[in-house]
Structures are given as C-alpha cells and as structure tokens.
Amino acid sequence: MASLLSKLLLLGAAASMVQASSISAWLTDIGPQVILVNETTNQIRYSACNSYDSAKYSYTDGSVFSLLIKPKVGTPVAGAGWWNSKNTIASIWYITEEGSVANGLFNCDMSTGLFLRQGNWVISDGAPSVHSNTGLAAVLLGQDTGYRVYFHDNEGAINELHYTRDTGWSYRGVISQDINSLPAVAAVASGNGNITVVSPRDERNVAATRWNRDETWFRTTLPQPLQNSFATGETIRADIAVNETTPTNFSLPAWDGKTKGIGLSLDSAFTRFLWYIGNDSSLYLAGNQNYTWSLRANQSTDFWPQADQPNADLAVAYDFNSSMVRLYYTVKGQLSEIKYENKTWQAWSTLEAPPPLPTQNNTIPVPTNTAAASDSGLSTGAKAGIGVGVSLGAIALGAIIAVFVLARKRKQRQAFEHPPEQDEGSTTLGADTPVPSYGGSPALARASAAQYEWDQKETPVESPGPEHGVQQLDSTARAEMYAPQPIYELPQHSYSHELVAEPIQPRQ
Ligand SMILES: *[C@@H]1O[C@H](CO)[C@@H](O)[C@H](O)[C@H]1NC(C)=O
Ligand SMILES: *[C@@H]1O[C@H](CO)[C@@H](O)[C@H](O)[C@H]1NC(C)=O
Ligand SMILES: *[C@@H]1O[C@H](CO)[C@@H](O)[C@H](O)[C@H]1NC(C)=O
Ligand SMILES: *[C@@H]1O[C@H](CO)[C@@H](O)[C@H](O)[C@H]1NC(C)=O
Ligand SMILES: *[C@@H]1O[C@H](CO)[C@@H](O)[C@H](O)[C@H]1NC(C)=O
Ligand SMILES: *[C@@H]1O[C@H](CO)[C@@H](O)[C@H](O)[C@H]1NC(C)=O
Ligand SMILES: *[C@@H]1O[C@H](CO)[C@@H](O)[C@H](O)[C@H]1NC(C)=O
Ligand SMILES: *[C@@H]1O[C@H](CO)[C@@H](O)[C@H](O)[C@H]1NC(C)=O
Ligand SMILES: *[C@@H]1O[C@H](CO)[C@@H](O)[C@H](O)[C@H]1NC(C)=O
Ligand SMILES: *[C@@H]1O[C@H](CO)[C@@H](O)[C@H](O)[C@H]1NC(C)=O
Secondary structure, rough: OOHHHHHHHHHHHHOOOOOOOOOEEOOOOOEEEEEEOOOOOOEEEEEOOOOOOEOOOOOOOEEEEOOOOEEOOOOOEEEEEEEOOOOEEEEEEEEEEEEEEEEEEEEEEEOEEEEEEEEEEEEOOOOOOOOOOOEEEEEEOOOOOEEEEEEEEOOOOEEEEEEEOOOEEEEEEEEEOOOOOOOEEEEEEEEOOOOOEEEEOOOOOEEEEEEEOOOEEEEEEEEOOOOOOOOEEEOEEEOOOEOOOOOOOOOOOOOOOOOOEEEEEEEEOOOOOEEOOOOOOOEEEEEEEEOEEEEOOOOOOOOOOOOOOOOOOEEEEEEEOOOOOEEEEEEOOEEEEEEEEOOOEEEEEEEEEOOOOOOOOOOOOOOOOOOOOOOOOOHHHHHHHHHHHHHHHHHHHHHOOOOHHHHHHHHHHOOOOOOOOOOOOOOOOOOOOOOOOOOOOOOOOOOOOOOOOOOOOOOOOOOOOOOOOOOOOOOOOOOEEEOOOOOOOOOOOOOOOOOOEOOOOOOO
C-alpha cells in the first residue's frame, strides 16, 4: 500500500506540469457567461455580460476583468453569477501572485456588455498554503447560504472556503485528506445545500466527495471503489486506498488522471453528470442517478467535437430546471459551445464575437484595433432574450430586491469598499418576499477586509462563525454505489434524466 501511495503521489507530481484549468462558465436567467484566462496576456477575459441565448466572445476587445489584486501567471479561474432583473452579476475566483485565493465581484453594464468592478478581496487568510498547481471550483448556494470555493493545498488535498453574508469568508478545512491528481476540480450544488466535488484521483479513478446531511464529507471513487467503500473528511491519508480487487463494471475511457477538463452538471431529476476530455481529446460523460455511477452514451462529433488538446480545459454550465447544459472548450482554435437544450443535443458552434465596444473613455481601455462596425444595437435574438430574461427574472425579483435592501443597509453601516462604479438603482419593496430555493443571489459580497492594492499586504479576515451554513442534506445513501451494468444504450422511452441526442443536419 505504501508503494501504491507513493506511486499516486508521484502521479500528482507529474500532473503538476500540466497547466491549471483556466476556463469557467455558468448560466444566468438570461444566458451563459464564460470566463477564461488568456495564456498570452494572463488577463481574465469574459464573454459579453449582456449575451443572451449564446455566449458572445471577443479574443481581443476590452472584455477583461479589471482587478486590483493581480492574478498569478497561469491562474485557474472559477466563477458564479446571476441575473438580478437589471443586469448580470459575476463573482469570480483566482489565485494571486502571492498564492492566495482572491474573489472579485462585478456588475454588468448591459449597454456595453462590460463588467464593472464592485470589489476585489483576498479570501484565503487563515487557510493553509495554496498548491502552486491548484485548481479552483466554486458553487453559489443561495443568498443566505452563500458561496463555497474549493482549492488544493500544498499536500494536494482539497480545501473549502465558506462564505455567507453573516459570516463573511472563512476557512473550513479539508473535504478529504485523500490525494488528487492536480489541478482539475469541479463542484456542483443542488437545492438543499448538498454539494458534490469531483477531481481526478489517479490514472484510473475520479474521486467524488459529497457533503452529507450529517455535515460530514464522504469521499468515494469511481469506477474502482475505495476500501471500506468511502472515506470521511477525518480519514487519514494513509488509511485511504482504492480497493484494487473489486471487479469494476466499467472503466473511464481515455482516462489517465491528468485531464484539466473536469466538470459537473445537475439536471432536474438530480442526476449528477461528470464531464471530462480524455487523452484522446474526446468528450466523455458519466452520470450518477440514485447514487449509482455509470458511463453515458457518447455523441458524434456533430454534437461533441474533438478538443484541440488531449486532456483539455473544459467549462460546464447548466440550468437545473430545464436540464440545459452548455460546455465550452477550444475546437480548431476557437472557443466553442456544446449544447444540450430542450432535452436534446444541438449542433455545436463556435462562439460569435459580440458587437464592437463603443470607443469611449471607460475604466477598461478599449483597443482601437477592434474592427469598427456601426451596429451597436442589440440583435433581434438579444431583444427576444430580454423578454425571456425579464419574465424569468421577475420570478426572483422580490427576493433580489430584499437582498439589495439588506446590502444597502449593510453598506450604510460599513464603508468597506470604494463606491461601486455603477449604482444598482433604487428599489423598494415589502419585507415578506420569498427566498429563491435555487441559485439566488448572495448580493454584494461582503468584504471582511479592506480592498487591496497591488502592493498592499494581506490583512486577517474575521474568524468564522460557529455554525455550519449547510442544512438538509441527503438522508439516504452515505456512499455512492455502482451500477450493476454500464449503461451504454439509451432507453427506448426517454427518461428525463438521460441526455438524449436527436439526429440533426450534419455541420458542413
Ligand atoms: C489571447 O490574447 C491574444 C493577444 O491579444 C489573442 O491573440 C488570443 O486570441 C487570445 N486568446 C483567447 C483565447 O482569448
Ligand atoms: C475489496 O473488494 C473485495 C471484493 O469486492 C472485498 O471482498 C473486500 O472486502 C474489499 N476490501 C475492503 C478493504 O473493502
Ligand atoms: C490514455 O490513457 C490510457 C490510460 O492511461 C493509456 O493506456 C493510453 O495509452 C493513453 N492514450 C494516449 C493517446 O495517450
Ligand atoms: C431512483 O430511485 C427512485 C426512488 O427510489 C425510483 O423511483 C427511480 O426509478 C430510481 N431511478 C433510477 C434511474 O433507478
Ligand atoms: C465511448 O467511446 C469510448 C472510446 O471509443 C468507449 O471506450 C466507450 O465505451 C464509449 N462509451 C459508451 C457509453 O459507449
Ligand atoms: C424552477 O421550477 C420551479 C417549479 O417549476 C419554480 O418554482 C422555480 O422558481 C424555478 N426556478 C428557476 C430558477 O427558474
Ligand atoms: C427550445 O425550445 C424553445 C421553446 O420551444 C425554443 O424557443 C428554442 O428555440 C428551443 N431551442 C433550441 C436550441 O431548439
Ligand atoms: C479620455 O481620457 C483621457 C485621459 O483620462 C483624456 O485625456 C481624454 O480627453 C478623454 N477623452 C474623452 C473623449 O473624454
Ligand atoms: C439533494 O438533496 C435533496 C434533498 O435532500 C435530495 O432529494 C437530492 O437527491 C439530493 N441530490 C443529490 C444530487 O444528491
Ligand atoms: C458490478 O456489478 C455487480 C452486479 O452485476 C455488483 O454486484 C458489483 O458491486 C458491481 N461492482 C462495482 C465495482 O460497481
């Protein structure tokens, strides 16, 4: 077992030559948002934040997050966001030059599609050293339950940072002491605060670590199970090993444990889907229904194009209610969108460029070499999207307004940040507004420390509140279980939890 452990640790070391995952995506009520680290400029770029239906991405315009705290070269990124009925909001995480985890909060200027900074903070004070090849994953639980962010420490274990509006950011410890193959990590949360974090574990297995009802992390692996089925957050590393003698019912195709592209999505039947790009550059999918993992059907390259690189980066965005999934990765040098919508796979496409930015004085410099076209108005598609966005947004409007009122009150008490670069507008409401059970908005992130300039030293954050912010987790299975048979064929009748493809016209 000792030799196995050292072998696995070695794998981790080898994998650390791979550059960190650097693309992230999410869906708001109006459309998808993609962010990525440009490897040439080391800027964190984003798709136009006023994109409806499909992400619009420019490789060269001024759509770059304006950060006070500088990201390290090759930083991983994670993000989450929502639509507040007026504009889209993005909360992003990255690694600073000092090796800390930082959070930036941005409001969209819906007329330009540019994000305006609301705040930028170091959030990992009190946490152990961040691994130089860490990954990052973030989940948005809701306005009261806040965010969770996952990163690798120097030992390669995954750690959790915890945010609620009441406690601010705090460090919560490792989710499992088990090894991981760095840097990929992904996380997903569903309604009641259950969280699943996945990461490559070794050259055969993925690890799935789940926050459970009894407020314990449970780690399982697939396709090979762990000895004794699972490990908790307290199980020491030397006691965690894969049970090599258990016969497995499937293996992960083209898996060598080194993929940068791992992602998770959740559908309306609570099926968790695990996505990765294999060492053959193809996309693969496993699904977990009723705590049972199985391989899911491959799709043709009309739907799932080959990535440019083996084990390439990948970002997954999903919508729980509609079970929609969007994946983003680079195909033939272009950032591309892979789309599951209306319960069918749609033809993939490369991202279109947004309309050129107006050349005006802005906090973000607009390069003059951007092709200047005259049409700065919204496309018909975008206009249609506004209608949809407004009606969807209206559902959560009451709750969002409540959040703003709270945020406003809080702001009056605390002069913790520079004035926002954009006013949120004035809103008033009654107090008895519902809280969205899914998604939701944690409102303006509350800073627990002053804003930082490039050269300022980090100051300590407040100590964490005593209570756990997560309630109502699964009462049922502790460990994941394993499918008796790999599910290779799609069922005859269409299960809502299966991702089905319908034949389409092949791309030319
Ligand atoms: C990164 O930036 C370079 C230089 O601006 C640009 O040529 C390239 O297309 C960008 N790549 C992406 C993915 O944004
Ligand atoms: C490993 O798997 C085998 C076969 O399923 C089983 O008999 C054995 O008890 C397992 N060992 C541990 C430590 O879980
Ligand atoms: C992909 O990984 C598998 C498992 O480690 C290995 O057998 C195979 O040779 C690899 N393929 C490529 C193209 O590297
Ligand atoms: C999952 O479990 C529920 C309740 O136990 C059952 O109704 C459903 O058919 C199961 N789904 C699958 C795909 O096994
Ligand atoms: C998908 O393709 C891979 C590689 O060709 C294969 O090993 C795997 O079995 C396929 N998966 C399914 C569910 O058919
Ligand atoms: C999802 O659907 C449920 C029931 O149809 C609804 O109550 C809820 O507001 C929807 N959530 C979102 C984010 O649209
Ligand atoms: C999905 O269905 C909606 C409503 O029927 C339709 O407006 C939309 O265009 C469909 N999307 C795709 C990609 O076919
Ligand atoms: C833009 O800003 C620069 C420097 O801040 C200033 O010199 C210039 O006059 C401004 N141009 C316009 C059109 O406002
Ligand atoms: C999340 O929790 C709810 C309620 O406890 C449960 O019904 C659901 O199956 C859980 N989802 C996952 C993916 O574990
Ligand atoms: C494989 O399937 C058999 C039943 O066919 C089941 O007993 C066993 O637990 C499964 N093994 C794994 C590792 O999932």
